[in-house]
Amino acid sequence: MSDTPRPTEELRPAGASVEPEPIAEELLDTRPHDPYAAIRSVNYRRFALGFVVSSTGLQMMGMAVAWEVYERTNDALALGYIGLARAIPVLIMALPAGQAIDLFSRKKILVLTQLAFFVLLGLLAVLSHEKAPMPLFYFMLMLTGCARSFNGPSRAALLPSIVPPRDFHNAVTWNSGVFQLSAFGGPIIAGAIIAATKAAWPVYAAAAVMCLIFAVSAAGIQPRPAPKRNGRFTVRSMFDGAGHVWREKTILATITLDLFAVLLGGATALLPIYAKDILLVGPVGLGMLKAAPYVGAFLMALILAHRPAFRNAGKALLWSVAGFGVCTIIFGLSKWFGLSLLMLTLLGGLDNISVVVRHVLVQVRTPDHLRGRVGAVNSVFIESSNELGAFESGLVAKLFGPVVSVVSGGIGTVLVVLGVAWLWPEVRRLGRLEEPKG
Numbered sequence: 001m002s003d004t005p006r007p008t009e010e011l012r013p014a015g016a017s018v019e020p021e022p023i024a025e026e027l028l029d030t031r032p033h034d035p036y037a038a039i040r041s042v043n044y045r046r047f048a049l050g051f052v053v054s055s056t057g058l059q060m061m062g063m064a065v066a067w068e069v070y071e072r073t074n075d076a077l078a079l080g081y082i083g084l085a086r087a088i089p090v091l092i093m094a095l096p097a098g099q100a101i102d103l104f105s106r107k108k109i110l111v112l113t114q115l116a117f118f119v120l121l122g123l124l125a126v127l128s129h130e131k132a133p134m135p136l137f138y139f140m141l142m143l144t145g146c147a148r149s150f151n152g153p154s155r156a157a158l159l160p161s162i163v164p165p166r167d168f169h170n171a172v173t174w175n176s177g178v179f180q181l182s183a184f185g186g187p188i189i190a191g192a193i194i195a196a197t198k199a200a201w202p203v204y205a206a207a208a209v210m211c212l213i214f215a216v217s218a219a220g221i222q223p224r225p226a227p228k229r230n231g232r233f234t235v236r237s238m239f240d241g242a243g244h245v246w247r248e249k250t251i252l253a254t255i256t257l258d259l260f261a262v263l264l265g266g267a268t269a270l271l272p273i274y275a276k277d278i279l280l281v282g283p284v285g286l287g288m289l290k291a292a293p294y295v296g297a298f299l300m301a302l303i304l305a306h307r308p309a310f311r312n313a314g315k316a317l318l319w320s321v322a323g324f325g326v327c328t329i330i331f332g333l334s335k336w337f338g339l340s341l342l343m344l345t346l347l348g349g350l351d352n353i354s355v356v357v358r359h360v361l362v363q364v365r366t367p368d369h370l371r372g373r374v375g376a377v378n379s380v381f382i383e384s385s386n387e388l389g390a391f392e393s394g395l396v397a398k399l400f401g402p403v404v405s406v407v408s409g410g411i412g413t414v415l416v417v418l419g420v421a422w423l424w425p426e427v428r429r430l431g432r433l434e435e436p437k438g
Contacts (some may be wrong), residue, residue, distance in 0.1 A: 014293035035306045038171035043162040043221050048174065051155070052182045057210030059186025059195075061289050065141065067283060068128060070272040076402065078134070078270060080394020087388050089145030092377055095238045097149040100377025100383055102369060107157040107221055109150055114215035115146040121208035127293055128201035153375030160363060160371070162225035164269040168306065172359050176352055177301030183294035191287020241373025248365050251374075253424035254317065254358045255381045257416065261321050261354075262382070264412035265328045266389030267318045267347075268293065270402045277378030279337050279401065282434060293348030300349035312339060313357050314430030319418055320353035325413030332406030362432075 040045050069078050101109055124140050163171045190203045245251050269291065275286035310316045324347055331343035366374045398403035421428055 027158075033308050034167075035170070037167040038163050038174050041163050041167070044171060044174075046203075046217050046221050047162055047236065048178045050114075050214035051175070052178050053210045053217075054117070054214035055179050055182035055188045056189070057121070057207030057226070058117070058259075059183045059290075060190040060203050060210075061124070061144075061207045061292075062198040063187040063190040063196060066269075066272050067190075067286065068200040069134075070276070071135070076270070076273060076394050076397040078394075079272060080137060080391040080398070081384070082141060083269060083388060083390025083394070085141040085376075086145040086148065087391070089385075092151075093149035094376040094380045094384060095241070095373070098153055098241055100374035101150070101154050101372030101375065104374075105152050106161070106372070107218060107223060109154040110158060111215050111218050113147055113150045113154060114211045115145065116220065117151075119210045119212035119345045120144050120147060120214065121204050121211065123206065125201040125204035128199070128204055149376075149379065153296075153372055154358070154378050156375050156378075157371045158221075158223060158367050160368070162221060168363065169249060169360050172363070173301055173305045174354055176355050176359070177298055177305065179293045180298035180301055180348070180352065183296055184291045187287040187290030187294075189287075191283045191285075191290075193227055194283050197404050224356050238373070241370055241375075241377045244366060244374055245377050249424055250430060251362055251365060251402055253420055253427045254354075254361060255378065257321060257420045257427075258354060258358060259318070259381045259385045260416040261324060261413045262385040263389045263392055264409040264416065265325060266393040266409060267328050267331055267406045268344075268385070269390035269393040271408060273397065273402045274340070278335060279340060281337055285337065288341065289344060292344035293351065296348030297348075297352035297355075298347035300352040301356075304353070310357070312431060313361070314427045317354050317357045317430070318421055318427065320350040322414055322417045323350040325410045325417065328410030328413060329407050330410075332403055343421050363420055 010374060015245055022209045039048070065082055066079060066084060069082055120140065120143050124137075124144070126138055127140055159171060159175065160168055191207075192201050193206070245255065271286060272290045275281050275283070275289055279285065279289075281289070327347035327350065331347065334340045334343060362378060363371070391410065393405050396408065
């Protein structure tokens with residue numbers, strides 16, 4: 001659903017036996033629930049500070065790119081090309097990126113990724129200022145997609161090593177909340193800058209500096225020592241993460257559910273059209289529309305952090321995605337700005353339930369030495385699906401109009417929920433998120 005970072009995670013040589021990670025057993029803790037357990041860690045605070053700043057910058061970039069492309073082309077399909085340009089590199093590079101994350105220092109890879117964003121966004125600002133041809137603009141977006149191939153998996157794979165295992169569920173919840181906070185502020189800040197300057201390049205320049213801040217913050221993190229990493233790059237080991245996902249049916253089902261829900265329910269890709277042509281609210285209104293799902297998701301993260309884990313996580317997952325589809329349908333039909341904001345807010349809150357369920361499940365049921373590669377598979381399914389969903393929404397909007405695109409996507413999402421519940425009944429029976437496999 002949202003192009004929400006969605007967290008995943010350390011190494012043993014390829015081909016080693018795959019045992020459930022000790023984190024699962026340690027999560028079964030009898031302590032009273034502490035909603036702020038992860039935040040008490042200095043390492044996590046450094047991580048979260050950099051994450052919120054960098055994510056704010058990247059969300060600012062996303063909103064500014066959508067505004068600039070539609071302003072220059074007035075073409076719904078051109079918005080879809082944005083998603084395609086950012087998804088192709090993830091599809092190509094995700095598996096080798098995941099293996100690199102499992103072989104080398106995850107902290108160093110995260111720092112280098114943020115430095116790459118700093119350079120690329122600086123160049124994007126120059127291209128925007130000079131009104132470079134659109135093909136060159138899309139090429140630069142593809143290069144940022146290459147950096148994204150490393151960004152999500154390295155960040156997520158680092159997370160279990162900077163908090164105690166018993167606090168991992170809490171860290172995932174707060175990590176989601178941190179992202180939602182940044183994604184809430186990013187579009188609004190970008191909209192205000194664009195409204196004041198009538199240009200997108202200042203947004204890209206500011207985002208570049210914000211990624212540099214995360215690079216500096218991440219350099220100060222001190223993760224727990226990792227096992228010696230003796231593996232090497234091979235085609236076979238590159239696909240070990242995909243093999244693990246295929247064997248773990250609950251992981252496969254939850255990722256598949258999210259993949260198709262995002263592909264079909266990508267209403268946010270068409271927000272520039274809704275803001276300009278349907279709701280008539282301009283760039284500031286567009287910023288509010290872009291921010292609304294993240295407001296809902298952040299509020300949901302606060303609720304989840306202050307309550308124990310779901311006793312019936314599978315049912316919570318299925319109902320939340322179905323609700324996501326219903327809210328998408330209502331948003332697609334709405335011509336009232338207030339109702340549209342409300343539906344996007346509810347949509348974001350429901351989406352965050354599925355985000356937390358999936359990320360905790362993936363980490364608990366993935367051995368440490370595969371977390372980078374499983375995170376890469378997650379990126380292929382999730383990060384690229386956000387962008388491919390944007391392309392699909394833009395294409396359908398070009399052919400049939402934006403309302404048909406959004407409403408049909410919401411209906412498709414509800415049908416996907418029914419299909420997953422039927423194909424993988426173990427999802428319906430999924431209990432507490434901390435339950436170790438078997």
